[in-house]
Amino acid sequence: MNILLRKWTLSDKDSLKALCNAVDRQYLSDRLPSPYTDSDAEWWINMVTEAEGKTGLFRAVMVNGQVVGSISVERKEDVYRIDGELGYMLLTDHWSQGIMTQAVAQISRLAFELLDLQRISAHVFAPNIASAKVLEKNGYEQEATIRKGAIKNGKVYTVLRYGVVR
C-alpha cells in the first residue's frame, strides 16, 4: 500500500473536519473539540503551519489520494525540548492494514532528522492494544506504567509511556 505523509494546507479543511468528526475517540485526548467545526479546522491548520519544522511536524496520512488520518510529533518545552510527543489517529475503515505502523516509521525518522530530538515519547491508554503494537513494531519500548494516569468519559485508565531514543 502506498502511504504518504504530507503537510496540511487550508484546502484540507473539509477532510480534517470529516476525520475529526468520524474518528474513534475512546482513547484520545479531550483537547480534540467535539463536534469539530470549520473554525476548529481552520484554527488548527493555521497553528500547525506556523509551528511546522520549529516546534513540531504535523502530517496528513494519505492513502490513494485521500486523507485517512493525522500524525504529529510535537517538541516538548524547557529542559524536555530534546523530547517529542508522538500522536496519531486513523479512520476506522482503514484500521489493521499496517497504515499507522508505516506512518509512525516515516514520521519518527523525519522528526529525528528535522527537529534534532534525542528521543520521542508516546502515551497509550493500556487497553489500546493496536496503538501499543504500532509503537512496538517501530522499536518503541514501554518505559513506564502510569497507574490512574488519565480519565476519559468518567473512566480512569492506566497509561503506558513508550519511548524510542536516537
Ligand SMILES: CC(C)(COP(=O)(O)OP(=O)(O)OC[C@H]1O[C@@H](n2cnc3c(N)ncnc32)[C@H](O)[C@@H]1OP(=O)(O)O)[C@@H](O)C(=O)NCCC(=O)NCCS
Ligand atoms: C491506534 C491506530 C492508530 C492503529 O492504526 P492501524 O493502522 O490500524 O495499526 P496497524 O494496522 O499498523 O497495526 C495495528 C496492530 O494491532 C493489531 N490489533 C488491532 N486491534 C487489536 C486488538 N484489539 N487486539 C490485539 N491486536 C490488535 C493489528 O492486528 C496490528 O498488528 P499486526 O500488524 O501484528 O497484525 C488506530 O486504531 C486508531 O486511529 N485508533 C483511534 C485513535 C487512537 O487511539 N490513537 C492512538 C492514541 S495513543
